[in-house]
Amino acid sequence: MSDKGHDVDLTRAKQNTGVWLVKVPKYLSQQWAKASGRGEVGKLKIGKAQGKTVVSFNLNEELTVVDCSGEKISSVRSPREHPFTMQTVGGQTLAVFTESSDKIALEGMVVQRAECRPAVSESYMKLKKLQIEESTKPLRFSQRLEKAITTNYKPVSNHSHNLEYEKRKKEEGKRARADKQKVLEMLFSAFEKHQFYNIRDLVDITKQPVIYLKEILREIGVYNSRGPHKSTWELKPEYRHYQEGQEEEKEAAKME
Amino acid sequence: MKATSKTTNHKQVINSTSYSAVMTSLGSQGSSSSSSTEYVVRVPKNTNKKYSIMAFNAGDKVSCSTWTQARMERDMSNRRIYGEEETQEGAAGSEFGKKQREEARRKKYGIITKEFKVEDQPWILKVNGKAGRRFKGIKKGGVTENASYYIFTQSADGAFEAFPVHAWYNFTPQAKHRTLTAEEAEEEWGRRNKVVNHFSIMLQRRLREQERGGGDEDEEEGEKGAKKKKKGGRGGDLRIHDLEEDLEMSSDESDGSNGDDDEAKAKAKKEKGAKGKGKKKKKKGSDLEGFEDSDDGDFEGLEVDYMSDESSSEEEEPEKTKPNKGEDVPKGIDEMSESEEESEEETKNEEENKEEEEEEDGKKTPVQVEKKKKKDSSGESDSSEDSDIEGEAASALFMKKRTPPKRGGGRGSAGSSRTGSRPGTPSIDNAATSNTLRAAASKLEQGKRQTTVPSSETPAAKRLKMEPSPQSSSGKSTPQPASGKSTPSASDVLLTEDAVRRYLIRKPMTTKDLLKKFQTKRTGLSSEQTVNVLAQILKRLNPERKNINDKMHFYLTE
Numbered sequence: 001m002s003d004k005g006h007d008v009d010l011t012r013a014k015q016n017t018g019v020w021l022v023k024v025p026k027y028l029s030q031q032w033a034k035a036s037g038r039g040e041v042g043k044l045k046i047g048k049a050q051g052k053t054v055v056s057f058n059l060n061e062e063l064t065v066v067d068c069s070g071e072k073i074s075s076v077r078s079p080r081e082h083p084f085t086m087q088t089v090g091g092q093t094l095a096v097f098t099e100s101s102d103k104i105a106l107e108g109m110v111v112q113r114a115e116c117r118p119a120v121s122e123s124y125m126k127l128k129k130l131q132i133e134e135s136t137k138p139l140r141f142s143q144r145l146e147k148a149i150t151t152n153y154k155p156v157s158n159h160s161h162n163l164e165y166e167k168r169k170k171e172e173g174k175r176a177r178a179d180k181q182k183v184l185e186m187l188f189s190a191f192e193k194h195q196f197y198n199i200r201d202l203v204d205i206t207k208q209p210v211i212y213l214k215e216i217l218r219e220i221g222v223y224n225s226r227g228p229h230k231s232t233w234e235l236k237p238e239y240r241h242y243q244e245g246q247e248e249e250k251e252a253a254k255m256e
Numbered sequence: 257m258k259a260t261s262k263t264t265n266h267k268q269v270i271n272s273t274s275y276s277a278v279m280t281s282l283g284s285q286g287s288s289s290s291s292s293t294e295y296v297v298r299v300p301k302n303t304n305k306k307y308s309i310m311a312f313n314a315g316d317k318v319s320c321s322t323w324t325q326a327r328m329e330r331d332m333s334n335r336r337i338y339g340e341e342e343t344q345e346g347a348a349g350s351e352f353g354k355k356q357r358e359e360a361r362r363k364k365y366g367i368i369t370k371e372f373k374v375e376d377q378p379w380i381l382k383v384n385g386k387a388g389r390r391f392k393g394i395k396k397g398g399v400t401e402n403a404s405y406y407i408f409t410q411s412a413d414g415a416f417e418a419f420p421v422h423a424w425y426n427f428t429p430q431a432k433h434r435t436l437t438a439e440e441a442e443e444e445w446g447r448r449n450k451v452v453n454h455f456s457i458m459l460q461r462r463l464r465e466q467e468r469g470g471g472d473e474d475e476e477e478g479e480k481g482a483k484k485k486k487k488g489g490r491g492g493d494l495r496i497h498d499l500e501e502d503l504e505m506s507s508d509e510s511d512g513s514n515g516d517d518d519e520a521k522a523k524a525k526k527e528k529g530a531k532g533k534g535k536k537k538k539k540k541g542s543d544l545e546g547f548e549d550s551d552d553g554d555f556e557g558l559e560v561d562y563m564s565d566e567s568s569s570e571e572e573e574p575e576k577t578k579p580n581k582g583e584d585v586p587k588g589i590d591e592m593s594e595s596e597e598e599s600e601e602e603t604k605n606e607e608e609n610k611e612e613e614e615e616e617d618g619k620k621t622p623v624q625v626e627k628k629k630k631k632d633s634s635g636e637s638d639s640s641e642d643s644d645i646e647g648e649a650a651s652a653l654f655m656k657k658r659t660p661p662k663r664g665g666g667r668g669s670a671g672s673s674r675t676g677s678r679p680g681t682p683s684i685d686n687a688a689t690s691n692t693l694r695a696a697a698s699k700l701e702q703g704k705r706q707t708t709v710p711s712s713e714t715p716a717a718k719r720l721k722m723e724p725s726p727q728s729s730s731g732k733s734t735p736q737p738a739s740g741k742s743t744p745s746a747s748d749v750l751l752t753e754d755a756v757r758r759y760l761i762r763k764p765m766t767t768k769d770l771l772k773k774f775q776t777k778r779t780g781l782s783s784e785q786t787v788n789v790l791a792q793i794l795k796r797l798n799p800e801r802k803n804i805n806d807k808m809h810f811y812l813t814e
Binding site for chain 1: 291292293294295296297298299300301304305306307308309310311312313314316318319320321323324325326327328329352353381402403404405406407408409416418420421
């Protein structure tokens with residue numbers, strides 16, 4: 001497998017890089033995904049008012065268009081102002097690490113946590129209403145059809161599948177008894193691959209009539225009627241060497 | 257980026273310090289009402305790096321800056337559960353078309369096996385190499401479901417870059433020290449009120465593991481070393497009940513079953529967790545062949561106090577009554593043999609207690625010594641009548657000689673720090689295979705050692721153990737004929753050898769009958785004491801036995 005332990009790149013960690021962890025609403029992250037160019041999505045305003053720091057995010061104009069399913073141009077716009085609520089990184093020490101295809105790096109520690117909230121406005125309410133409507137729609141719904149469907153289940157004299165099957169069978173014809181030696185070779189090579197075989201599978205492999213095949217099998221194999229491998233054929237112990245060089249030994253054993 | 261006049265200053269400030277500093281510095285500049293700076297926020301699109309959060313508990317005091325070297329890899333230990341790796345493919349043992357058949361079968365029954373996703377596997381983080389800390393990071397679910405987390409970092413040009421967080425992992429430090437497994441922890445929890453020295457728990461476990469690694473075979477008691485090992489091993493398996501261990505140690509395969517029965521019986525009487533018993537059973541079964549798998553037989557032959565020659569009666573009884581015991585045990589508290597076993601067990605407990613005390617000292621040898629000692633004593637009592645008595649006696653003798661000095665030391669300390677935890681705890685020390693022989697030996701050596709024992713009787717080793725529990729001391733442990741009597745406190749009826757002899761001469765009696773004769777109210781002894789003393793006396797008298805109405809009666813003919 002890949003990824004068998006990577007040494008973590010600690011350069012950024014040593015620099016004590018600090019980052020912010022910001023929780024962003026889903027719709028906003030969707031809008032951000034639509035950003036073009038370098039990826040500018042808006043502006044972050046950090047200020048101080050009455051002794052408290054105020055952070056607010058302003059979404060770019062072009063990104064406020066909300067995609068609605070089923071409508072070309074929506075009248076709903078996402079809000080633009082998003083004040084941030086700052087929180088402490090109290091009971092947890094949070095670090096950020098990145099995984100790329102070939103390495104893992106520690107990017108830094110979280111020094112501030114924040115939540116991005118939309119400024120409550122008419123547009124936001126409309127947006128939310130839209131979202132709720134969408135989410136309450138059931139995935140499956142019943143639909144009335146104008147016309148009954150008459151293209152299924154027509155009666156047919158013989159199904160195409162059946163016709164093909166019969167044609168195939170005709171071509172194959174009855175299985176012919178091949179040379180015993182050849183059959184034995186086929187059997188041995190099959191048993192090299194697997195230890196237990198169903199009679200049906202052997203018939204398929206060897207293309208021999210069942211009775212003939214069974215005769216041959218009785219010579220070289222044994223039938224498990226019970227046990228974990230029920231109703232399967234396997235080679236007799238003297239023919240079995242499940243390491244290397246079986247063919248010759250089996251043949252030799254058989255000859256005797 | 258829209259810049260105010262103060263942007264450049266801010267930029268410098270930001271680049272050099274953390275963001276909290278930024279905040280404060282901002283406040284210092286600009287007008288009083290509000291001053292703000294604007295930064296462009298970018299969400300880079302082309303990054304191939306996936307950001308994840310590594311969360312540590314604040315209490316773990318993790319500081320990434322102190323890490324010199326770190327290594328992270330996925331923990332693949334769950335693969336076999338999900339992956340369902342096939343045992344073999346091709347050639348021997350495989351069937352033609354097995355996979356397809358299995359798949360078809362699973363579809364038919366609607367079995368859906370979850371995929372093994374590497375992405376969801378926990379991380380293993382190793383910091384500072386081999387000697388450093390280890391952490392396991394488990395993925396936290398539901399992080400990206402309803403809201404997205406972004407990491408805002410400030411880039412060189414003062415703009416913020418936001419990266420979405422892909423996954424959140426909670427990292428917890430992994431203990432490097434040994435811990436108990438769940439089963440062991442449950443055991444210990446059950447014993448928490450009885451065990452005094454909790455520090456010894458891990459010590460015991462370590463010892464056990466060592467010894468178990470060393471000697472796992474069932475050896476005859478011939479070799480001291482072997483015995484010791486075995487004892488340790490047994491102790492490991494059968495930690496809770498020393499009696500059982502004693503039995504196993506002392507009685508070999510030949511009387512293993514006897515031992516089992518006795519142990520079981522004695523155990524049955526004590527208030528032992530059924531679970532512990534079951535566990536022991538299981539372990540015993542696995543470890544020793546030829547042992548009966550009945551609860552009753554566990555403590556058979558658990559005769560701790562008695563010298564070999566005196567334990568004969570006890571030996572016989574357990575063996576003979578073993579078949580019956582199966583049914584009797586649960587209710588046969590009255591039966592003498594059971595009471596004897598109980599007494600044995602008690603003594604064993606005491607010894608265990610003693611051992612526990614000793615371990616408080618933190619010495620390993622005393623523990624082992626104790627183990628052996630216990631083993632000896634039980635062995636002695638158990639097999640007094642068996643063919644391998646000699647072997648045991650011999651070993652016991654060895655131990656006797658060897659252990660007394662240590663014993664003494666241990667004793668002293670133990671005695672002083674005795675607690676009253678003796679009564680209900682057969683389990684106290686794993687080591688405990690209290691050996692009557694050893695007890696006897698120590699008794700002989702030390703004479704009256706532990707003084708706290710209320711009864712002024714023989715300074716049996718048991719005595720010492722019985723210290724915490726004054727009740728026990730009543731004459732229970734004396735192998736010596738000298739103090740044949742139990743502590744006769746002021747009472748009308750004295751539980752003496754003569755008294756018992758008189759009764760037995762007059763007519764055959766069962767142990768139950770005998771007990772009735774010496775009622776606790778009249779003799780002033782507790783029921784346990786009575787039982788113990790009576791057992792001793794019977795041993796000394798060695799009465800004849802007869803089965804009347806399917807009950808074992810004793811009688812003497814003089």
